[in-house]
Amino acid sequence: MSEVRLAAEARTEFGKGAARRTRRAGKIPAVLYGHGSDPKHLALPALEFARVVREHGQNAVLTLEIESSTELALTKTVTTHPIKNYIEHVDLLLVQRGEKVAVEVPIVITGDAVPGTLVTQDLTTIEVSVEALHIPEQFEVSIEGAEAGTQITAADVPLPAGAELVTDGEALVLAVNVAQSATGASDEGEGGESAAESSED
The missing domain is CATH 2.40.240.10 (Ribosomal Protein L25; Chain P)
Incomplete structure (x- = not known):
């Protein structure tokens, strides 16, 4: 920066x-x-x-x-x-100059998971200790082609050289789950309503 x-x-x-x-x-x-x-x-x-x-x-x-x-x-x-x-x-x-500081840096998700999945993001920032004049503007996390069941924790986020993770490494950043529409498709009868549709009545 x-x-x-x-x-x-x-x-x-x-x-x-x-x-x-x-x-x-x-x-x-x-x-x-x-x-x-x-x-x-x-x-x-x-x-x-x-x-x-x-x-x-x-x-x-x-x-x-x-x-x-x-x-x-x-x-x-x-x-x-x-x-x-x-x-x-x-x-x-x-x-x-040369001093390390603890800062919250935004996480940006790139790419698309496989069709039929839903991505839930639990953390939008993580805290890192980094040299004051080299603070990243953001961290990019790719989910391109990620399948249901994929989980990315704070420890999985790629950090630049010299940066140290302050946030708990096991903290969940995002999870890729099976989309509800995909799991509910089998519950829909012929000519009937899906569970999501009938709940609106």
Whole structure:
């Protein structure tokens, strides 16, 4: 994942009223913490930060330009408004080059299982420990040609070199099952209704 530079301003006002004023000014309230340092209250440019999240995901690593200094930070938590969907607040974790961090990385399923099966995905992310400047945007898991009974656990997800699995390796990511329509076909009599259809009455 590439590093992104972003200008940030120190905030001296706090509370809900101050946060609203920050957002009205086109900025996002943020807190930078980590490595035993005192939390720094910042304001990030809203449009630029939203673009960073859109292009690099919620694990984006930022080089923050704060007045005359720079800080390397991992985007830890992005809080969005539940209805209006704008970013309300951001938590940033101070990191150092070469340091490993624990992050949740999305899992993307590719390919198609054999016909007559149903794929259920239990986990959409897994947690890994990885170098801060080499966080993958996603992990791809192929189910091309997978048959009923196939199960993929967290330990089966291919990780890049240097990444270590934090999630329990036995945690189920997905399972390929026989589709209900396939198992229920034999229960349908001539000219009768299937179990799924009759249950609608």
